[in-house]
Amino acid sequence: MTVVLKLGGSVVTEKDRAETIDGAALDHTADAIADAISVGDVDDLVVVHGGGSFGHHHASEFGVSTTDGSHDVDAVHAIHGAMTTLNQFVLRRLLDRDVPAVPIQPFSAGHRSERGELTFPFGQIETLLSEGFVPVLHGDLVAHAGEGVTVVSGDELVVELAASLGADRVGLCSAVPGVLDDADAVIDRIDEYDDVADVLGESEATDVSGGMAAKVRALLDLDSNATIFGRDGLSAFLEGDDPGTTID
Template identity: 65%
Template sequence: MTTVLKLGGSVVTEKDRDETVDGPELDRAASAVAAARSGGGGDGSGGTGDAVDDLVIVHGGGSFGHPNAAGWGVTTEEGTRDADGVLAIHGAMTTLNKFVLRRLRDEGVPAVPVHPLSAAHRDADADLTLPTGQVRTLLDEGFVPVLHGDVIAHAGEGVTVLSGDEIVAELAGQLDAERVGVCSTVPGVLDADDEDSVDEASVIAEISSFDDVADVLGGSDATDVSGGMAGKVRELLALDVPASIFDLDALSAFLAGERPGTTIRGDEK
């Protein structure tokens, strides 16, 4: 069973401090992944279950990727041809990737990097090509591939951002993933977007149409050049399998086979 897991950038970094890892939260995530691969229950929040064998991890940009991309005016649609900008954004993401890999390796997870800049591209119509043969082979050889949001070549634009959510969607389809999870800083998609009412908001159990939740999917309070929660929901609705959005407290439960948080399920699923 192939599982694609995204660790949100706001989960593993401190959103209010540029290029700063949230060490304790990243440690919790790495511990949960390690326990799940051995069949254990992680941090105690999800019980025990069968070991997760074929696992692909994607992490977002958080306070590393997003501020650098914003500084150079680069989004998923607007690009740059300035090599300094490419290196600044990609360099920030590979630095974060090294931190994520180090924490996973410290927990005994055989994690290895896969950098999208070296493999993916968009054509002039913005259609994405992301080869995944190396990811499949790494899985077959017992590794845990770790990808990340990045900049990629884009015909007519120089380079643009490839978001972690786009990567999750591509991997899930091409690898025939049976489980897809997005670990966020909130316990699921909330039924309120007003900052003053978030504490009283409830988690929406299931979403099958973007129109049903469009009114409550607003912007983020941190710099995000990849679409925020709305972008996540749109990408996940297009998948052929249901997906889950949940917080770090529920990561072990997801890896144990449960569906915590919000289930994203398109009408055809």
């Protein structure tokens, strides 16, 4: 069973304070992953984490998004550098719990065409999975023809990974318990974007990748179901349940 799990940037960082991790949340997340692996609930696991106050803070400062690029070398080092720092924090927490987590740096692997289409090789991830490792990717920058570099969001990587690996389960752990309706109740299931377009506002904190609306759109494109849930739903998701909102 191949599981692709995205840890939202707002789950593992303090999203409104630049380059600040949420240590307690990261511990809780790493505990849930380690427990699920040790009891055999999950065998092949790929983790992708978002940018939170590491990537988005610098991307917004340099005006870089998934579509607006930059040729500024300082922007590359600030944004990619912050993401590799966050990746090290995530890896450390997992390694401390004996999860065989290894880093994959999207900046060194992927690129976009002039039309913005992402090409990303997955052979290394498949091989690492079959050799017993847990690859840990992250939102990052990628080379973009005609634009310099642009942001690749963790959600985009999740969609690409899920399709390429034929993932059985896809989960997005976010700061909210699912996609919320106007009355802040969790929407159980979404089949059509138009059904929820009115309630999907923009992300409140700085988020150059488009917030919840972009997530739902991307997940609707997947062949397999995906689940968006909050921190409290992570263990249930890893045990095989569908907490939060299912995107069909």
